[in-house]
Amino acid sequence: xxxIAVFGYNRLxxxxxxxxxxxxxxxxxxxxxxxxxxxxxxxxxxxxxxxFRSDDxxxxxxxxxxIDTLFCFFDTDSENVFLTLSARALDKALNIVAIVDSPESxxxxxxxxxxxxxxxxxxxxxxxxxxxxxxxxNDIFDHTVFGxxxxxxxxxxxxxxxxxxxxxxxxxxxxxxxxxxxxGIVNKQVSEQMHFVAEEFDRRLSVGxxxxxxxxxxxxxxxxxxxxxxxxxx
Amino acid sequence: xxxxxxxxxAYYLKSADWxxxxxxxxYDLLENSHSRKKKYFDATMIxxxxxxxIFLIYDIEHEDSKMGGYFELAILMVFIVEYLIRGWIYSDTxxxxxxxxxxxxxxxxxxxxxxxFRKAFVRDIEYxxxxxAIIDILAILPSYRPLAILRIFIIFRLFKLFRYSNSAKxxxxxxxxxxxELMTLLIFTCFLVFIASVSIYMFEYQAPxxxxxxxxxAFYWTIVTLATVGFxxxxxxxxxxxxxxxxxxxxxxxxxxxxTSILIAAFSEKMLSVRESRTYAELDRYDNFIxxxxxxxxxxxxxxxxxxxxxxxxxxxxVSARIDLAKKRGYxxxxxxxxxxxxLINAGICRGASAILCITGDDVINVYVTLTSRHLxxxxxxxxxxxxxxxxxxxxQAGADNVIRPxxxxxxxxxxxxxxxxAFEAISGILHNQTETVMESVLVSEKSPLDNQxxxxxxxxxxxxxxxxxxxxxxxxxxxKNKYQVNQQHFYFNPEVDFIxxxxxxxxxxxxxxxxxxxxxxxxxRRLFSRQPK
Numbered sequence: 001x002x003x004i005a006v007f008g009y010n011r012l013x014x015x016x017x018x019x020x021x022x023x024x025x026x027x028x029x030x031x032x033x034x035x036x037x038x039x040x041x042x043x044x045x046x047x048x049x050x051x052f053r054s055d056d057x058x059x060x061x062x063x064x065x066x067i068d069t070l071f072c073f074f075d076t077d078s079e080n081v082f083l084t085l086s087a088r089a090l091d092k093a094l095n096i097v098a099i100v101d102s103p104e105s106x107x108x109x110x111x112x113x114x115x116x117x118x119x120x121x122x123x124x125x126x127x128x129x130x131x132x133x134x135x136x137x138n139d140i141f142d143h144t145v146f147g148x149x150x151x152x153x154x155x156x157x158x159x160x161x162x163x164x165x166x167x168x169x170x171x172x173x174x175x176x177x178x179x180x181x182x183x184g185i186v187n188k189q190v191s192e193q194m195h196f197v198a199e200e201f202d203r204r205l206s207v208g209x210x211x212x213x214x215x216x217x218x219x220x221x222x223x224x225x226x227x228x229x230x231x232x233x234x
Numbered sequence: 235x236x237x238x239x240x241x242x243x244a245y246y247l248k249s250a251d252w253x254x255x256x257x258x259x260x261y262d263l264l265e266n267s268h269s270r271k272k273k274y275f276d277a278t279m280i281x282x283x284x285x286x287x288i289f290l291i292y293d294i295e296h297e298d299s300k301m302g303g304y305f306e307l308a309i310l311m312v313f314i315v316e317y318l319i320r321g322w323i324y325s326d327t328x329x330x331x332x333x334x335x336x337x338x339x340x341x342x343x344x345x346x347x348x349x350x351f352r353k354a355f356v357r358d359i360e361y362x363x364x365x366x367a368i369i370d371i372l373a374i375l376p377s378y379r380p381l382a383i384l385r386i387f388i389i390f391r392l393f394k395l396f397r398y399s400n401s402a403k404x405x406x407x408x409x410x411x412x413x414x415e416l417m418t419l420l421i422f423t424c425f426l427v428f429i430a431s432v433s434i435y436m437f438e439y440q441a442p443x444x445x446x447x448x449x450x451x452a453f454y455w456t457i458v459t460l461a462t463v464g465f466x467x468x469x470x471x472x473x474x475x476x477x478x479x480x481x482x483x484x485x486x487x488x489x490x491x492x493x494t495s496i497l498i499a500a501f502s503e504k505m506l507s508v509r510e511s512r513t514y515a516e517l518d519r520y521d522n523f524i525x526x527x528x529x530x531x532x533x534x535x536x537x538x539x540x541x542x543x544x545x546x547x548x549x550x551x552x553v554s555a556r557i558d559l560a561k562k563r564g565y566x567x568x569x570x571x572x573x574x575x576x577x578l579i580n581a582g583i584c585r586g587a588s589a590i591l592c593i594t595g596d597d598v599i600n601v602y603v604t605l606t607s608r609h610l611x612x613x614x615x616x617x618x619x620x621x622x623x624x625x626x627x628x629x630x631q632a633g634a635d636n637v638i639r640p641x642x643x644x645x646x647x648x649x650x651x652x653x654x655x656x657a658f659e660a661i662s663g664i665l666h667n668q669t670e671t672v673m674e675s676v677l678v679s680e681k682s683p684l685d686n687q688x689x690x691x692x693x694x695x696x697x698x699x700x701x702x703x704x705x706x707x708x709x710x711x712x713x714x715k716n717k718y719q720v721n722q723q724h725f726y727f728n729p730e731v732d733f734i735x736x737x738x739x740x741x742x743x744x745x746x747x748x749x750x751x752x753x754x755x756x757x758x759x760r761r762l763f764s765r766q767p768k
Contacts, residue, residue: 004652011622015645020652069652097648103531116651123647124640125535128591128617131636132524133543136675136705139720140742141661151718151727153650153657175728179716181702183744186656194660196671196744197700212657214702215728216716 001026003066007052007083008073009036009045012099012120016071017045028061052083055090064090072098072114077105081112088113153183154220156211162227164205169197178223180215237347241335244328261323264316268518268585279316282309283373283395310374317370325357369393404511408504415496423460423489430456430482437474444471460486506569513548513566514580520546521586527572527603528594529556532619532640536591537565548581573602578610589615592634597625601632608633664744673742674750675705676757680737683760690731697753699745703727706739 445468
């Protein structure tokens with residue numbers, strides 16, 4: 001179970017947290033506007049009433065302790081920068097995702113220690129540009145990443161004692177056995193970077209490698225289950 | 235009998251294809267401001283006009299030059315023909331005849347030729363007395379030898395330039411918009427001139443050594459002084475005359491500054507529409523451009539991408555600061571309200587525009603602009619932005635082809651990032667074209683070597699490409715599983731090795747950009763090569 005603290009309750013944070021699986025994530029919503037906080041409670045999210053400017057309050061909800069991910073989704077950039085800075089000081093390993101309103105704030109947020117910057121306007125602009133320039137590809141993205149149909153990207157980590165350990169990539173036959181397409185592999189021992197499988201020569205998988213696959217959720221579930229099974233036949 | 239013949243002719247002209255086409259051709263040539271022919275025609279006419287004036291000046295010094303005479307004749311012919319054709323396309327006489335004839339038939343009245351001619355004549359008079367036609371006639375008449383005295387009016391031909399040049403027209407419009415102020419000033423100036431002329435005449439007429447011998451001298455002196463030119467050829471000799479001079483000079487300063495301020499105000503007011511019409515004129519030259527309504531953060535981002543692609547587009551926004559920004563970046567931009575029909579029509583929504591993006595931060599405006607655009611053009615691609623979830627359906631109802639929700643997409647990406655950071659980074663890299671690996675489609679065209687081939691034969695692995703699926707609207711594929719409805723087509727995810735490709739299908743490939751390009755080039759080359767022997 002992962003713990004996520006969401007600062008700022010608005011359309012964007014609502015969309016983000018409703019996409020997350022309630023069983024896998026423990027979500028706490030914080031907003032200094034009591035009306036918005038009440039709205040979050042009404043929508044069934046757990047809320048906390050704290051002042052984000054105070055380090056003690058941040059510690060109180062678990063930053064520096066059990067919180068793994070922080071969403072800085074306030075409407076103003078200055079508040080997000082402040083929160084990012086405070087949280088980074090409390091926890092070096094915290095995963096901080098922040099949104100930006102004006103593009104020049106992105107650098108400030110990175111400097112303050114954010115892991116991922118999301119610029120809604122930029123994303124929207126790119127997406128509309130894609131709709132105009134390559135509508136087919138855009139549609140496919142809509143169906144996969146944006147999940148309009150049952151096609152999903154998933155990451156599968158190879159656990160210890162899996163039947164895939166030491167198997168060759170070409171031996172996988174994911175497309176015929178599971179109706180899945182293998183997009184890429186992350187070799188944890190080398191780097192965090194994903195290698196696209198098409199340009200990768202045949203190599204052996206080891207424990208900890210991450211397979212990035214695309215396919216219907218039923219097949220993904222089946223594959224994940226089999227991966228953990230020691231005795232599954234290739 | 236004559237009436238019958240005329241009516242018959244009118245009906246013949248109505249049905250005659252060549253007549254209609256000829257009329258359309260001349261309309262395009264002379265009047266249709268969107269036509270390319272008119273631009274060439276106007277340029278030619280401007281050259282002819284300037285040449286004719288040059289010959290006029292040449293003729294003053296060389297009276298018996300022959301070349302000038304022939305050229306003059308040629309130009310005259312062109313002008314006369316132009317004048318007549320303009321008269322011809324100004325009205326459709328045969329339509330008047332048919333209308334009158336059918337009316338008479340319906341009401342069981344006698345068909346009277348006289349009434350028809352009167353109506354046609356009224357139309358002709360209308361044309362003849364229109365300002366441009368008068369200028370045209372003024373350009374023709376001076377060439378008529380018996381009216382040689384009018385030769386000086388050849389210079390009036392230059393007024394014809396107004397016909398062919400938009401900027402000259404704008405100049406005239408600017409002055410016309412200040413008609414009231416200019417009129418007031420003119421009346422005041424007339425009074426001033428009258429009073430000053432008469433006064434100076436009274437004081438100076440009898441003075442010895444005075445240059446003023448009649449009322450015209452007084453008038454001439456007044457104008458020279460009023461314009462602050464003051465040649466000094468006539469100077470007041472009496473004290474009374476000098477007082478008149480002092481008052482006239484003071485008053486003329488006021489008149490001149492008033493006149494200048496009117497002109498400046500007129501031009502600065504006109505400047506906005508001048509710029510706008512220049513923008514529209516530039517758009518006229520393009521086909522297939524995109525209209526962006528709203529130049530906020532999203533609009534700026536799209537504009538940047540489109541600019542990089544060298545795709546033409548027009549920005550419309552109500553906020554002048556944003557329009558200034560767009561212009562500073564070298565984009566075509568208009569400060570206007572896109573919910574106005576006229577603005578969209580001027581922007582070319584029914585002519586050259588291929589898509590319109592309604593992406594302001596206000597859903598009410600987006601819905602309204604979407605509705606307006608769909609109403610004006612049924613085939614236009616409309617992409618709209620919904621800032622609130624509840625408005626998505628309204629936008630689709632209003633006629634949008636695609637609706638985009640910026641906050642939802644961003645929220646979704648945030649969630650994706652938390653759940654699957656690796657996949658997210660990879661896919662967002664592809665999505666943003668940041669990595670070398672891209673996702674692209676390859677079309678299976680007719681007679682392509684891919685046509686009728688099985689997926690298994692494509693050898694994609696050797697080419698280091700990953701096939702994600704096939705997009706097709708061919709019903710022959712429907713038996714395959716893993717199909718997802720995408721608009722009017724189906725996306726066949728992960729097709730089996732015995733999936734047979736048909737022309738019109740699209741392969742969705744993942745791989746390096748040059749790998750996909752190479753594959754596409756090879757397919758194309760083989761297609762061309764295989765056709766050569768035939």
